[in-house]
Amino acid sequence: MNTVELAAALDAAALAGRALPGDGSGPRDTDDAYAVQAALLARRLARGERLTGFKLGFTSLAKMRQMGVRDLIHGRLTDRMEIPDGGILDVSRLIHPRVEPEVAFLLGDTLLPGGDPMAAVAAVAPALEVIDSRYDGFRFSLPEVIADNTSASGYAVGPWSAPGELGNLGVLVELDGRLAETGSTAAILGHPVRALAAAARLAGSLAPGTVVLAGAATAAVPLPPGTHVRAEVAGLGTVRFTTTTPEEHP
Known part of the structure; x- marks a missing residue:
């Protein structure tokens, strides 16, 4: 399949909640993969979605x-x-969702490569990202996961606060009040600010108002329906949401 066809297939899989086989038939290299990702996002923007992060x-x-x-x-x-x-979060259309805790940055100024990335940051917050690969069983090649917008599916951000020290903060994830994962912000490239600098390098520039998710601080946790999810990042606070049950979406 060409770029347009691959983007259409990934889009259809997400809309229908049906997985594609991760059989290596996707893009062959990262350049092609990012072209597919761009075409996929163009389809979604044409339906009225707006880029936020x-x-x-x-x-x-x-x-x-x-x-x-x-x-x-x-x-x-x-x-x-x-x-x-x-x-x-309505999970009735998701395929095999998982959730992971992150640190979120809110840009107050344009983020550019070089210099101090925190100078562009207006606020930080605890966050949860929902990932849901459009490939069967979360099995994919590197180009396939890039084309699939890195398995992104949803995100929740807790209360914003003034930027402070972010290195080696304790992180935990609970499902229905039971501890599921623990970790540290140091798992994010050794320090989340390094991820912010990488975002500037990879994006070229990011506009004020953009939310940047720095990456997972623990392993991703399977996210069944009817689950209350809570994450806490020490010093930043908590973020939470609840998934729907099948009965709520027959």
């Missing part, structure tokens, strides 16, 4: 080694992916 993937050095890559990957966030803090 930028997200990073493979910010864990261990994950980079596992995937055999030397750089981060990135995707885009839109307004229809936003989950209100304390709100409801």
